[in-house]
Amino acid sequence: MLDATFPGLAWEGFVPISSKTLGSSTCVIHLAPDPAQAPACAQCGALCPKVHDTQYRRVRDRDLFDYRVWLDVPVRRVRCQRCGVGRERLSWLAPRARMTERMRLHAEVLLRLLPIKHVAQLTGLHWHTLKAIDKARLGRELPPLDLSRVRYLVMDEFALFKGHRYASVVMDAERRQVLWVGEGRSREAVRPFFVWLGEHCQHIEAVAMDQNTAMDLEVQAHCPQARVVYDLFHVMAKFGREVIDRVRVDQANALRQDRPARRAVKQSRWLLLRNPENLDERQAADLNELLAINQPLMITYLMKSQLKQLWYAKNERAARWRWTHWYNQALASGIEPLRRFAKNLKPYAEGIIASAVYPLNTSVLEGVNNRIKVIKRMAYGYRDSDYFFLKIKSAFPGKAR
Template structure:
């Protein structure tokens, strides 16, 4: 009577649907082993769907389950083999809690994957519950569910890239749902062929419903979106436009500093050298003050900015136009006004920003599209920052697929 009651309690503690505990034993140094049986008396033939109760043979083996406290738990399960009355072929029953040819339960795999997301493979494996090979198998199983998944209700898409190995030229393209800030896909490369193949795999039903796509200033992205998403408006990310402008401003800063340093070397009089040194002092350590948003500067940075403007009329003018275009993006919420203001900026800033001017003209329609709904790749940059953290902590992964799965599982 006591034994029957204990078995009932163990079955409730195990908490697996249609599974009962029929025996248990405790092995020192190993853990708890629970002998289980299915409560179902039949199974469905995977070939024809016929219900069969004709038992062909038993197949018992041991798998790992979630531990109970500090005690490891193992299940001795019986994956019975039935014979179909219609097909006359034997088949193994499906067990909801464990995949075929796996040495662990599905719920243990889910727990291990969650641990890996916040740590790395080796540290999780060091706990002794599962091996590194089992963890990689769990990730591979999880990848099957994510690899062929298609986004639903996707309206605004962001396309960007992340360096897989910094400085090595290996980049991965990433797709982001801008409305949910969810990572949709990470690709092992950023070529047009790879990106096109991944998008086509979603199907034209998904692509046709996309209304906006935010991209950086790469023509390849634009060509792909135009071809595959006929209903989507391409939006050039405003932050990449500002990056282009800041890059040209910084190039001029470096140029002026080099010129002044050369003048100091060639100066023949002490007066000239002293004058050039004052200019050089104003240019030194001025990068942040020039490139950062003026509203975010502290007192010392503001002082440095004023110093730069005093010694360099060109940098003063370029900083003015840089701030002007930033305010256009920040304070214009009307397409018509955006066209007018940006057009005026182009005519006045051309002298100081010739390269940025040409870029904006080439991408004018896509840049102006920002003023319709204020769509940017801000969410993409947030996701990219998280991907970089995952990359740094994911040194236990042996291949890109495991890294991709780990990234995608963070947004499941």
């Protein structure tokens, strides 16, 4: 009778004997042991007709139409001749679980597609219950790491929470696999990664990063044979902030008596920062006109283009020559923001020159950071950093070689 009422519901070793509804959306089904099937030991699988004791447990099963289904299950402990007293084997209910395997698998499918908040509204399960289910799934499904094959690393940071709280991420540059994520961006914060890497530190040949002194020093301490490669994107972004913007503001202030010229300089920020190939004909014409009448901006713009060419040298010797030539020109330019930037950049010169041998960059991690932002927005934030980091690793499992 209940089989007809609840088609497709089957619980191995048990049969439904009655049901009742609670309110308008909850159904409780009472199960009883199937008299035609003896219980089996959970450890060895042997049939055990002798029952030691029975405890009733209410567990959640998958919804049936508009009903939330609960089961009253008589969970037995059996006397096994080999193992002694122990729990009976239930293929559809894990030990101490409060939901069936069918419900757990259903929740896992939903969690692959939807944020926890939405799955909680759909299923009626608590946020922490769903987090535990998804966290266990992520731990099972993460691909194994072969650290012996890791030669090139990319390190970067991303905003973890509001209020200048950051986390660091390390990726295998060749396989695009996130190896490690940890809170903080100091030397102490990234040190656990190198401790975890252990003897495999000796295989690391190069590490790409931005101008993060903490990461640089930690790489030198644990991987002294590795070359540090500074990323083009971060250096050029810093050049734009500290040199182009400063020179532009200084030139605008010097043109207070010439309002049209001052307005043109003030509105030229994106013309100066964009790559020439990204300008349309009108923008290119405006840029050429601006540079023709303002020598400091022209020098700054040309020095930006020459600085970028350091990352495209055909070999280390050419890169070193380009750096020396650029550095001397910057000092001789007479433009103070440019001179100051060059002096501050000099300690990082070897990391720029190394890019000629190891053409690495953190652009791939910029894509990772964008994906991380999407993951955070979908979940409306994460209360468990370890769970969040598992989500990141799962999103970037790497590619096969």
